[in-house]
Every structure is written in C-alpha cells, then in structure tokens.
Amino acid sequence: MHGRPRRSPTPEENEDSAAKGAKLRALQKQFIEFHHSKTYTKEAIDVSTKLVELNPEYYTAWNYRKLAVEHLLTDQTDSEYIKSVLDEELRVVENALRSNFKSYGAWHHRKWVLNKGHSSADRELLLLKKFQKADARNFHAWNYRRFITALMNIPAEKELNYTTDMINDNFSNYSAWHNRSMLLSLLLNKKVAGFYPKETFLKEEYEFVRNALFTDPDDQSGWFYHLWLLDQTVKVDNLFVSSWPPNGSNICASDPLVLNQYAFPPGSASGFEGFPIILYFNEGVVGVNSSTVTVECEFTSDTNLVWIPVPANRSGYSTTWFTCLNFSMKDMLPSRHYRGKVSIALSEGIVSSSGVCYSRPFHIEFGVFVSSPVPKLREGLETQRIYWSGENFHATELHSEELDFVNRFCQLRTNGSDKLEKNDMNVDIIAEEISYFRELLAEMECKIGKLTLARLLMAHDALSSTSHDTYDQRTLPYKEILELYSDLMKMDPPHIHYYKDEYSLVFLKQELSDKESLLRYCYQYRDSSSPQNRSFASLRLNGLSLSRIGCIERLLWVQMLDLSENELRSIEGLEAMQLLCCLNLSKNKFSSFSSLEPLRQLKSLQVLDISYNEIGAHPIDTRRYLCTSPLSHTIGSDWKKTQQLGLSDVDISTYWDAFSIFKGANLTQLDIVGNPILDEKFKYFLRKLLPTMKWLDNEKSG
Amino acid sequence: MFRYSYLYTIKAHSLAVDFLPSACTTACDVPRPPPCPPVAACCRLSRNSLLAGNFVFYCIEMGELKAEKHVKYILTVEKKKDDFESVVMEHLRLNGAYWGLTTLDLLGKLNAVDQDEVIPWVMQCQHESGGFGGNIGHDPHLLYTLSAIQVLALFDKIEILDIDKVSNYIARLQNEDGSFAGDIWGEIDTRFSYIAICSLALLKRLDKIDVDKAVKYIVSCKNLDGGFGSTPGGESHSGQIFCCVGALAITGSLHHVDKDLLGWWLCERQVKSGGLNGRPEKLPDVCYSWWVLSSLIMIDRVHWIDKEKLIKFILDCQDTENGGISDRPDDAVDIFHTYFGVAGLSLLEYPGVKAIDPAYALPVDVVNRIFIGK
Numbered sequence A: 001m002h003g004r005p006r007r008s009p010t011p012e013e014n015e016d017s018a019a020k021g022a023k024l025r026a027l028q029k030q031f032i033e034f035h036h037s038k039t040y041t042k043e044a045i046d047v048s049t050k051l052v053e054l055n056p057e058y059y060t061a062w063n064y065r066k067l068a069v070e071h072l073l074t075d076q077t078d079s080e081y082i083k084s085v086l087d088e089e090l091r092v093v094e095n096a097l098r099s100n101f102k103s104y105g106a107w108h109h110r111k112w113v114l115n116k117g118h119s120s121a122d123r124e125l126l127l128l129k130k131f132q133k134a135d136a137r138n139f140h141a142w143n144y145r146r147f148i149t150a151l152m153n154i155p156a157e158k159e160l161n162y163t164t165d166m167i168n169d170n171f172s173n174y175s176a177w178h179n180r181s182m183l184l185s186l187l188l189n190k191k192v193a194g195f196y197p198k199e200t201f202l203k204e205e206y207e208f209v210r211n212a213l214f215t216d217p218d219d220q221s222g223w224f225y226h227l228w229l230l231d232q233t234v235k236v237d238n239l240f241v242s243s244w245p246p247n248g249s250n251i252c253a254s255d256p257l258v259l260n261q262y263a264f265p266p267g268s269a270s271g272f273e274g275f276p277i278i279l280y281f282n283e284g285v286v287g288v289n290s291s292t293v294t295v296e297c298e299f300t301s302d303t304n305l306v307w308i309p310v311p312a313n314r315s316g317y318s319t320t321w322f323t324c325l326n327f328s329m330k331d332m333l334p335s336r337h338y339r340g341k342v343s344i345a346l347s348e349g350i351v352s353s354s355g356v357c358y359s360r361p362f363h364i365e366f367g368v369f370v371s372s373p374v375p376k377l378r379e380g381l382e383t384q385r386i387y388w389s390g391e392n393f394h395a396t397e398l399h400s401e402e403l404d405f406v407n408r409f410c411q412l413r414t415n416g417s418d419k420l421e422k423n424d425m426n427v428d429i430i431a432e433e434i435s436y437f438r439e440l441l442a443e444m445e446c447k448i449g450k451l452t453l454a455r456l457l458m459a460h461d462a463l464s465s466t467s468h469d470t471y472d473q474r475t476l477p478y479k480e481i482l483e484l485y486s487d488l489m490k491m492d493p494p495h496i497h498y499y500k501d502e503y504s505l506v507f508l509k510q511e512l513s514d515k516e517s518l519l520r521y522c523y524q525y526r527d528s529s530s531p532q533n534r535s536f537a538s539l540r541l542n543g544l545s546l547s548r549i550g551c552i553e554r555l556l557w558v559q560m561l562d563l564s565e566n567e568l569r570s571i572e573g574l575e576a577m578q579l580l581c582c583l584n585l586s587k588n589k590f591s592s593f594s595s596l597e598p599l600r601q602l603k604s605l606q607v608l609d610i611s612y613n614e615i616g617a618h619p620i621d622t623r624r625y626l627c628t629s630p631l632s633h634t635i636g637s638d639w640k641k642t643q644q645l646g647l648s649d650v651d652i653s654t655y656w657d658a659f660s661i662f663k664g665a666n667l668t669q670l671d672i673v674g675n676p677i678l679d680e681k682f683k684y685f686l687r688k689l690l691p692t693m694k695w696l697d698n699e700k701s702g
Numbered sequence B: 001m002f003r004y005s006y007l008y009t010i011k012a013h014s015l016a017v018d019f020l021p022s023a024c025t026t027a028c029d030v031p032r033p034p035p036c037p038p039v040a041a042c043c044r045l046s047r048n049s050l051l052a053g054n055f056v057f058y059c060i061e062m063g064e065l066k067a068e069k070h071v072k073y074i075l076t077v078e079k080k081k082d083d084f085e086s087v088v089m090e091h092l093r094l095n096g097a098y099w100g101l102t103t104l105d106l107l108g109k110l111n112a113v114d115q116d117e118v119i120p121w122v123m124q125c126q127h128e129s130g131g132f133g134g135n136i137g138h139d140p141h142l143l144y145t146l147s148a149i150q151v152l153a154l155f156d157k158i159e160i161l162d163i164d165k166v167s168n169y170i171a172r173l174q175n176e177d178g179s180f181a182g183d184i185w186g187e188i189d190t191r192f193s194y195i196a197i198c199s200l201a202l203l204k205r206l207d208k209i210d211v212d213k214a215v216k217y218i219v220s221c222k223n224l225d226g227g228f229g230s231t232p233g234g235e236s237h238s239g240q241i242f243c244c245v246g247a248l249a250i251t252g253s254l255h256h257v258d259k260d261l262l263g264w265w266l267c268e269r270q271v272k273s274g275g276l277n278g279r280p281e282k283l284p285d286v287c288y289s290w291w292v293l294s295s296l297i298m299i300d301r302v303h304w305i306d307k308e309k310l311i312k313f314i315l316d317c318q319d320t321e322n323g324g325i326s327d328r329p330d331d332a333v334d335i336f337h338t339y340f341g342v343a344g345l346s347l348l349e350y351p352g353v354k355a356i357d358p359a360y361a362l363p364v365d366v367v368n369r370i371f372i373g374k
C-alpha cells in the first residue's frame, strides 16, 4: 500500500477491518441491486453517494450516477431544477476528491457535469486554486485546469502568467514548467505578438529558468525546460547534410576504391547495378523524388530515377535517400572528365518529420572519369576470404589526390553556409549562457552544470559552423566537452553509460571532422597474398571503447568498416552507408540479432564478422521493438509462408530474429563464433538461410 | 557570487509523495496494464555461462528473491475476500487476477492455480456488449477487458472468447480523432489507446480500428521533454509513457519517439536509493520499476540506469517473512506492487524469473506463442 507502514495488524484492527469490510460489502450489494434494477429513487441515489464518498474508485457507481442524472433530467426544462441536480453532483465529486484526490472516476464525472453547460466555470477555477495549493503537482488537477481554460477560452498568455506565479511561489514544480513549455510553444508557433521573433523571448526564458537551476542545481524541475529552450535555439532550417558523391569531388569510376561495382560487377546477384547517389539529411524527410531533385550527368542519359528511403518505415520519413544511375563504363572515354550535378530546387516538396520545409536550393557537382585502360572484370571474387588483420590495411593510397572525396567529407562544415543574422543572435544567446554556466561551475561542482555546459558547447559549435564564414577550426570545443563527460562519469556512476554514449558521439566528431585526424583512420584494404588483389576504401575505428556510433554523414564513402573491439550495442544509423561491403563488429556488446537490424538495408554487404558478442545470452531483447517483426506488426502474419527457402526441416520460430535479419542477405562470409546462440543446429540453419555463403567462421562450404 | 540576484530563494517543500488514496485502491496515479517474454530466449538461457556468473553475484551481494513466499502470499490474497482492503479492491478484481497470475507465471508457478476456477469466473465478468467488468455485476470497461484477455492468454485460452464480439466492443470506443474512450461514458486517455491496441493485437484484430489515426493521436500527446501525457498537453508521467511507447511499439511506430531525449528523462527517474520515481522530484516506488524499465527497454536505453542498484531496491521492498512486495522498504505489501516488483526483476534478467515482454506485459513465451508460433 502506498506509504502505509508494514506491520502485523492487532486483533482489534483485524476485527475493525472485518466490520468495516462487512459494512462496505453490504453497501455495495445494495448498490448493485439498485443499479441492475435501474432504480433511481432518492434512497437509491443516496446509497451511491455514500459509496463514492467512501470509495471514489468504485467506477460503476459513477456510471450509475450519470444514468440517474439523465433519468432525473429527462424532459426537464426548469433550469433551476437542472442546476440543482448538477450542483449536487459537483458537491459529491468534491467530497470524493477530498478522500481521494487522484480518483479518475471522480474527475471525469466532474468534466461530464461541466460539459452539460449549466455550471459556472469561474467557480471551478476557484476550486482548482484551492486544490493546486494543496498539491501543486497533481496532474489530474492540471488536466482539469486545461479543460476549464479551454472551456472558458482563457488566452494562453494569461495561463502563462499563472505558471509564472506558480513558479515564483515555488520553482520546484515540474508540472508548472511543463505547462509553461506547452503554452509557450503554442504562442511561438502561432507567432503571437510579443512572442515573435522568438529570439528576444528566448533570452528572458533562459534567465528565468537559469534562476531556478542555479538556486538548487540538484532539483530537476528546470532541467528539461532548459534543454527544451536550447533545442529551440539551435533549430536550423538547413536539412541537407551530405551526399555521395560529395560536392566538388572527382570520382574515378573504374577504381574499386571508389565504386564497388568493379568488385561486384553489374549482373551479379549483389552490389549496385550502376552509379549510386546518396542524399543524407539531418532529420527524416519525405518528398525526395525526381520532381524535387534533378540529376544531370554527362555519362548517362538515365533521368527516370527512383529515390528509395533507407530505411523504409511506416511514416515514409528517412534521413537517407538513395538512387542508382544506369551507366556503362565501356562507353566512357578514358581521360575525359564527365560532369555530374544533383540539384535540390527551392521546393516545398521536401518536408521533415518535425514539419520543416526544405528552403535552401542546393547543388552538388562532381566529376567522373575512368582510368586507362579500363581494368577487366575478374570472375569468382566472392570466394576469397577477407582477413581483418593489420597487414592487409595500407595507409598511403587513400591520401592521394585522386581519392579526394575523403577530404571532401572533412570540409562538410563549410557547405551551404549562407549567413543568417538570426543564427548570429542565437550564437550570442548561447555564448552568454555558456559564460553563466562557467561561472556556476567555478562556484560549485554540480552534474547539471557540467552536462548543460557540454550541451551548450556542442550547440554553439553546431550553430557557429553554419553561420560564420570564417569558422576557426582551432576553437573546436571537443576537448573540453570530452573532459566534462569524463567528470560526469565519475560524479554520477549510476548514469555512467549515458555519459559514455554521449562521450562516444563527441569523440567521433572530434576524430572525424578534422582532415589530419580522419586520415589516421583511413586505409586501403589489399590482400597481397591473394592473386585477385581485391581492394576496399576502409575505415578502421577498432579498439576505441566506442559505445555508440555517429557522424555517419562523414562516412558515406566507406566500403569496409572495422568497428571491432568496442562496446557497441547497436548500429543505428549505419544503414546510410550504402557502399559498405565488409563490416567487422567482432568483440562488442551486441546481444541479439535484432540489434543488427540496419544490416537488412545494406544490400552490398558481403562480409560480416559478429564473432565474440553476446547474442543469445540475454532473455530480454532491448531491440525487439526497434526491428521489423511480427510483434510490432511490421511484417504480415504470413511471414513464415512467404519465404521460399528450403527451410522445412528447421524451426524458424526459434530463430525468427536471425531469420528476419539475414533473409535475402548476400553474405559470402560470416564470422559468428563466440556467441552463446551458436550450436550445430544454428549453423545448419544459417547455411540453409544463406545459400551464397562461402565461409562460416573458418569452415568453407559448398 | 553570481552577477544577478536569486528570484527563487523559495523552494517550498512540496508534497514529495503523490497524494495517495487512503485505501490505495488505485495504487499509483497510473494505469494498470501488464507485460511479458519469449520461450526461445528462455531455452537459450540455460546454456549461458554469463548468466550463471550473474547469479552468484546476486546471491552474494544482496538478499535474494523470496519467490516461494511471494507465491504463497499471492495465493492467500486470491482467497481473502472479507477484510476491508479486499472489499475496497473488489471492483478491480479482474486486474488483481492478472497481476497475481502473471506473477505466478513469471515465478513458474501458474499451475498452483486451478484454471477451471479462474476461467469461468473471468467469463462471468463479460457483458452483452462484449466488454468485461472488473468483477461480476460491475460495468464493462477497457481496463478490465485487457486483463481478461491477458489472463486467458496466460492459460492459452484466448480462443474461448467470441473474438469478434470483444474486438467490436473495443473498436467502437475509438473516436474520430483516433483517441479511445475507456467506456461508453467517454473518458479519454492514452491509457485506453494502449489497452485497445494491445488487446486487439492479442486478438489479431488490429484491422478493426484506424491504426494510423490512433498513432497520430498518441503522437499528439508527446511533450517537449520527450514523454507523453494522458491527453494533448498533459504532463509526462512514467505510467503514461509506458502506455504510449507500448502502443507505438506494438504498431511498429517507435520512430515517433525521440529515444535520446525520452531516455534521459527516464534514466533520471533513478534516485539515490536505486529506486525509480514516476516524475521529477517524486519519491521512488517499486511500481515504476515496471513503467520506467519497460519503456527504457522498448527504446533500447535501459543501460543508462544502474540495474544492480535497482535490483537491490526491489529486493529491499520484500516482506521476507510473509511474502509480497511493497512500494518502498518497510511499507505494507500489496498484490499490485508484488507484480510490479517481480516484473521489474524479470526485465532486469534476475535469475529464476521468466522473461516478460515489455510491450504486451505478458511472459515472453506467451507472446511468442501468439505472434511467432510454437
């Protein structure tokens, strides 16, 4: 029982409880009889009154009272009488609320009475004032307040003042801050006078919430409000982030390091059948199609392009859009430079999930050439085993001028930098906030101070990079942010993994945004012992203690990615890397096949290492509802029938998650040793499910 | 000192505890839907050496789960009918049956109950309309309809229902804007959206409602802290968040959730004692082990809290003598918190407790049997 001490009752208490129980039972019995016989006499109604006052959660009695009111008011026109009946209901509700302030049934009954339109809403505001003084956090009362203010058409500005008063009275009132955020976003969206432009208003709000935060930094009431303000401040309308090919790049179409159709030629079961184009946005968008995006390329006349969202979910919104141009290398003249151009016109057609319309025209220009002579395609490349050992990774060649797309991805931050005054104002607001939080931290150690400062510095960085023409790379704040997160891990151990995840994202940003440091992770894979000399543009982020991956917008060029020996649990976002052929996730913390869901979207993936993870070790699957499955109704109930694999002798129900991830995959090599799920039965299942597979761990098949 | 003056030197001591009903019939401010996990996972478990290691840790570091005592407690409560507490709870006995029976199943003791007694009683709670009341003679409501379906699911007996009749009752409660009323009297709440969606999914009749509109309504209740309220504008609350995230999970719509923002809000529910609260600046309570944990699991952010500390908090709330679990250490136990304590331990992969599914609030083996087969 909530808040009731645990102790054995005395014999007297037992007796008392039994007597009270018998009395209540008799009352309930009597009530049920009246209810079932539809008796609405005064005596019968009085029984229900006693019952709801004694036990306001007895919902059937509230239903009965509504029936009784309707019965009493049938064909009544005398407004005095109607009012007296309804007033009695309000009185009973008030008494019931006194015995249980949280009774859903009582509150709803009150709304039901008010909706009849015969009661004074002013009186309700007075009552609410009394109730909200007694318990300022009661969410029933707040909900009822929103109901009444809507009924009375009280303007949002006035209710905003009410939250100001409540907060001035006691800032430790999350409910009031919440209501404030709702009212304010309404006013901002409607661009009500005094709340537009929002920058001036934001400044005042920062000061208001800062006062609360600094008075008692451990009180959470203002924490989330501050984060919301920050989110309002950094909101930019530039949706487009990056692309493949990157703007200004020169692509050698015949180099396997650039396009993998050489390694996996057109016509084979897997890989691209043409020249890929990827658009990456900072938010999920819809409306990418051949009328919103134009593609002009000198090396192909293919214009009827189909843009595919990656991943496709119910909403249709996606951060990554992909298409493929038909072209033939044979028809291209060596030494000639072919120009390509992708333009996003000024169009209302592309809209983000938060409702932002794409508003800035944008062009990506690139060149394509083939080397001379065009190398011949070789047969049977897939059978060669890929080894992730260090000697196969070569540092130098990726740095050559011809492969300048790596450099291009480093320069992303200068893309599309048309200066906006509004942004400068926001940068100033954040800069001021940063100095206040530095002051706070000079006074005292506190977790919200450090966390907020880290977030402010990130926001400042994000805004500065899009608004200042001369963005100074030397002022990058990442080192300071990383230190803040390190401190937080020590200060607040229960949430260590939250800070660790944030740390990983900042760390990746630091390592991948700067050319010098990015190149330290870039390699060319070339197995010199192999006669086929297969090669890939590789990125090695192994052994970095990463618990999360990010910065995907800078990695669209990667064909081979080594993430082994980290602490990853999921690879959310990796689906954007549509050029990926080889992926090493060995020695991480993946605990289920559902955590590998993005692999379903990587159609070029042929080599996968998931050895030494925790797949099969956990009874609770934390990705169960983030993947396609019958449980989330994201695949039809006929999922078992649709497969035409020769799997009749294996039980797909047991391995449905593995089935869902690997069905239709073109893997030629899978390393899975060191996961608890692995046994002979499962290996047999995998071999059946993946007919293209040549290597399962070290065993060569077929 | 800081440059500016403090406007808020006042921080009154607010009522930290949610104002509680004297009889505690509603338990917390929250809805009372339930959860559950898959068989296949359990089978794989047995050969997992990692877990064996954990088990040793749990036993040495903290008191262990008094499973047998809890089973005994639940069986006693089921039979007790005459003291004041039992009478006060009579109108939601069907919820109570779900809490008790699911707990028994999680502890591997569902067979201690005679289903030939339970099932006929459940069916007597059904009305002509197709909906179920909280007890025989009480009005039908979505709250109890879900519990009835869940109890039948535990016993693999859903087919004894007139499925179209029940699902039509539920579908009729959907409004034009996609929201759901709890019954004919029109109270609207995202709790009822969850219940309708969960029930119809278990009955395989989601096609009877407009799922897109239902999802749209839930999304309209999303707040600026990433959480969800009971109606548009309503404050975020862990119980309400469970309902909304659960409904979005079941309909494959979790892309509407800002997982990092909500995850931070949820993980900050863990207080110093290791327990979880339901809203900022409130006291911890065992029932939030369910609401907060299941939500964190559905959005894959459960590693952001300290699981060991939470296990300890739940175990500290056990009545080690007479069985049962309470909201906080040394408070009186009840069946509601016993269920949420055990379900929380299940989500924390406590050894010896069957896995529970975070969205359907039924054992994973039951949910897998229904949706995957076998």
Ligand SMILES: [Zn+2]
Pocket: A002, B027, B028, B285, B286, B287, B288, B327, B337
């Ligand atoms: Zn509770």
